Amino acid sequence: GQQLNQSPQSMxxxxxxxxxxxxxxxxxxxxxxWYKQDPGEGPVLLIALYKAGELTSNGRLTAQFGITRKDxxxxxxxxxxxxxxxxxxxxxxxxxxxYKLTFGKGTLLTVNP
Amino acid sequence: xxxxxQSPTHLIKTRGQQVTLRCSSQSGHNxxxxxxxxxxxxxxxxxxxxxxxxxxxxxFPPRFxxxxxxxxxxxxxxxALELDDSALYLCASSSGGVQETQYFGPGTxxxxx
Numbered sequence: 188g189q190q191l192n193q194s195p196q197s198m199x200x201x202x203x204x205x206x207x208x209x210x211x212x213x214x215x216x217x218x219x220x221w222y223k224q225d226p227g228e229g230p231v232l233l234i235a236l237y238k239a240g241e242l243t244s245n246g247r248l249t250a251q252f253g254i255t256r257k258d259x260x261x262x263x264x265x266x267x268x269x270x271x272x273x274x275x276x277x278x279x280x281x282x283x284x285x286y287k288l289t290f291g292k293g294t295l296l297t298v299n300p
Numbered sequence: 301x302x303x304x305x306q307s308p309t310h311l312i313k314t315r316g317q318q319v320t321l322r323c324s325s326q327s328g329h330n331x332x333x334x335x336x337x338x339x340x341x342x343x344x345x346x347x348x349x350x351x352x353x354x355x356x357x358x359x360f361p362p363r364f365x366x367x368x369x370x371x372x373x374x375x376x377x378x379x380a381l382e383l384d385d386s387a388l389y390l391c392a393s394s395s396g397g398v399q400e401t402q403y404f405g406p407g408t409x410x411x412x413x
Contacts, residue, residue, distance in 0.1 A: 190341075190342055190344075191342075193342075220401075222404075227406070228406050228407075229302070229304070229390050229392075229404030229405050229406050229407050230343070230390070230404045231302070231404070232401055232402075232403065235401060275342050275343075277342075286331075286333065286348045286350075286355055286356045287333075287345045287348070287356060287358065288333075288335075288343070288345060288392075288402060289345070290342030290343050290344070291342050292340070292341055292342050293340075293341075293342055
């Protein structure tokens with residue numbers, strides 16, 4: 188099935204560093220979402236973006252909806268050990284198939300204390 | 301916690317068997333979506349149920365079927381299990397409107413031997 192291009196695949200950083208990850212698509216999306224998944228859990232929504240160009244923050248997290256509607260990025264500032272996990276981007280199309288989320292393959296983040 | 305529950309948490313089956321997975325949606329949500337997440341991949345959309353009717357389907361064969369009940373809980377049934385069906389099965393509930401956020405349950409880990 189279709190998946191978004193998410194990069195990087197994995198990151199290993201020191202506590203306190205900033206992190207950036209991004210997602211691109213060949214299709215236009217109406218909504219971009221960023222989720223975090225911990226081992227043995229389902230994805231938890233971090234940030235939702237509904238408008239091209241929108242920049243939204245949630246604590247130390249900042250995400251942007253690309254102007255072309257085909258990309259998004261997520262930044263995490265001043266990382267802490269509990270940021271460890273897999274981060275997924277997801278796009279939701281407009282029109283008749285607006286129910287369906289298409290996910291990236293995820294970015295595995297490891298934070299060294 | 302999202303209020304979405306799934307059962308069982310883990311399941312082991314053999315090839316050719318049938319399996320039923322269950323999901324209880326968050327209070328007030330009338331829409332349930334099912335996703336398959338293979339190891340190292342992002343979730344892939346299977347189908348969605350809205351008010352007891354299938355509301356859209358991803359690229360999965362007919363041996364993947366579902367039901368939604370009047371209380372909006374849902375079942376995913378998989379017949380004639382194959383080894384590649386081994387995955388984490390996630391359900392997500394939402395209130396069904398455009399741009400409504402999908403909240404995920406913890407998933408059911410299925411292993412097919």
